[in-house]
Amino acid sequence: MQVSVDTTSQIERRITVQVPAAEIDxxxxxxxxxxxxxxRMDGFRRGKVxxxxIRQRYGSEVRNEVVGEVMRERYVRAISENELNPAGLPQIEATVNEAGKDLEFVATLEIxxxxxxxxxxxxxxxxxVVEVSEADVDEMIDTLRKQNAEWEVVERAAEDGDQxxxxxxxxxxxxxxxxxxAEGHDLVIGSGSFIPGFEEQLIGATxxxxxxLKVTFPEDYQAENLAGQEATFKVKVHAVKGQALPEVDAEFVKKFGVDDGDLDKFRAEVKKNMSREAEQAVDNRVKQQxxxxxxxxxxxxxPQALVQQETDGLKRQAAQQFGLGEDFDVSQLPNELFEEQARSRVEVGLLLxxxxxxxxxxASDDEIRAKVQELAEQYQEPEQVxxxxxxNDxxxxxxxxxxxxEKAVDVLLEQASVKDVEMSYQDVLAAAQQQEEVDEEESSEEAGEEERQA
Structure with missing residues (x-):
């Protein structure tokens, strides 16, 4: 077997392989x-054709099978002998494939x-630097009360937040x-579930x-016949309902896993969860920077092959997120929607x-178990998790x-100039989210600039 490797770009290689005709034949x-x-063939006993x-009937098919297998096997041998690290599958093409002649094929790959x-x-x-205060805990408990509130009919004009x-x-x-x-539709004012301007005009209704109601559909509305159009809605109000917040008592507390209904234990558990969430937000914000x-x-x-793999993964995530079903063909989703994010992810992965x-x-087994135990604390039966x-390997x-x-980020953090900044619980969560949005925007702008320069 003769092998030659040509460098066609920084990450692309072209391998030419020749296999003696005698081996193929x-x-x-x-x-x-x-x-x-x-x-079995008419006119001949089995095995006596x-x-x-046999060669006339099956020769071409058998040769194609043999050549395919040989090209795959010799490609693997060639990249091993030349210490190439492929990123994705190669493109393999037979350039000489005739009986009696040495087989020649070319494999183009990214490394x-x-x-x-x-x-x-x-x-x-x-x-x-954030510390969860008792006021933060009070606010979180109020949020939990609202999430578990029931709607009760009220004899007054509708206010923001009413149903x-x-x-x-x-x-x-x-x-x-x-x-x-629609008839009998329940709408929460301020939920943003209707066209802009619709819900606000119902404040004060009884x-x-x-x-x-007069509204204008957004220019990018999904129904093209309605996009940008002015519309009138005739609305009949049947009932106005306000939130009836539950009392923070033993029964309420038991809903959140505190079986004995102890309020102090409940507050401690809420604070523990908030502290863990704040710690994760801090770690994510630092990591992003x-x-x-x-x-x-x-x-x-x-390598474009890696970008495409990541793009396909993002497509599958999007399909799951939007409930498109397991049978949905993700190739229907355009690459352009995901490619920039995919490229950035691949860059980060290679660098890390x-x-x-x-x-x-x-990472030792003890470290893995400790990390899993940390993750399992969020579940009701952590030992099973x-x-x-x-x-599961x-x-x-x-x-x-x-x-x-995490260890790689810690190593890099030692090289950076780190400044501790005191922040509230709410601010640190908002800052982490804002940083994600900024990074995505910068990634998009950089990709656009690269395209313009190209």
């Missing part, structure tokens, strides 16, 4: 002889890029439009009122892998990857 002949033992007939890490020294990272039971019908001019009507600095300090040529490799980071994770691998990522 011998493999084809052997397979045809084996097949001949079981061939002449090889000339993982070689990365020389640049330090993020000097990068500024803000690390929030109205209504009939409605929508008109374009004097004509009702399809899908614009039971038995007949209202006529560190990874953003890592990407800015290091330019990586990303290099940080882990350079610093020889490891721990055993489930520790008995795939889940253990996911946890191991998360631990290694």
């Amino acid at each position: 011998e493999a084809v002949n052997t397979r045809l002889k084996d097949a001949a033992k079981n061939v 002449p090889m000339t007939v 993982y890029p070689e990365i020389t890490l640049a330090s993020i020294e000097g990068a500024e990272v803000e690390r929030p 109205l039971t209504i009939d409605f019908q929508g008109f374009l001019g004097d004509e009702p439009f399809e899908g614009g009507s 039971a038995s009122d007949d209202k006529e 560190v990874l953003s600095a890592l990407q800015k300090a290091n330019e990586v040529t990303v 892998a290099e940080v882990i490799k350079v610093n020889e980071l490891e 721990v055993e489930h994770y520790m008995g 795939q889940l253990k691998t996911q946890v191991k990857s998360a631990i290694l990522e």
Whole structure:
């Protein structure tokens, strides 16, 4: 076997392989002889069909099978001997494939890029310092009360946050439009579930009122015949309901896993959960800043095969999120919606892998179990969760990857300039969310700039 490797770009290689004709012909002949033992054909006894007939009938098919197998096997051997690390599947094409001639094929593949890490020294990272106060706990308990509130009919005008039971019908001019009507619909004012301007006009309404609302559909409304159109809705109000908040008593507390109904235990559990959430928000915010600095300090040529794999994964996530069903063909979703995010994820993954490799980071079984126990605290039966994770190699691998990522971020954090900033519980959660949005926007802008330069 003769092999030559050409470098066609920083991450693309072109492998040309030649296999002696004798090897292919011998493999084809052997397979045809084996097949001949079981061939049934009119006019011949089983196993007595002449090889000339066998070759004429099955020769082309058998040769294609042999050549396919040989190309796959020799490709694997070639990348191993030349120490190539493929990123995705290759494109393999036979360039010479004739009986009596040496087989020649070309494999074009992308490889993982070689990365020389640049330090993020000097990068500024803000690390929030947050303490969950008793007032924060009170606010969270109020939120839990609202989530468990019941609706009761009230004899007053509707206010923001009330629930109205209504009939409605929508008109374009004097004509009702399809899908614009309902009876006995429950609508919470301020929920944002209706067209902008609809809910606000129901503030002040009372039971038995007949209202006529003027609204304009958004320009990007999903129904093209309604997008940007002015419409009138005739609304009949049947009932106005306000929230009846539950008392924070033993019965309320038991709903949240405090079986003995002890209020102090309940407050302590709420505070513990909030502290864990705040800690996660701090870690995520710090991590996002560190990874953003890592990407800015290091330019990586990303294999398109990896980007496509990540794009396909994001498509599947989107399909699940929107309930499109397991049988939905995700190829119907355009790559453009996911490709920028996918490319950024692949960049980060490659860079973190290099940080882990350079610093020889490891995650022991004890560390994996400790991490799983930490995650399991959020569940009612944590021990079962721990055993489930520790008995599943795939889940253990996911946890191991998360631990290694955390260690890599810690290594990078030592290079950065870290400033502690005191923040409230609410602010730290909002800041973490805002940072995610900023990073996504910057990623989008950078991708757009790269396209313009290209």
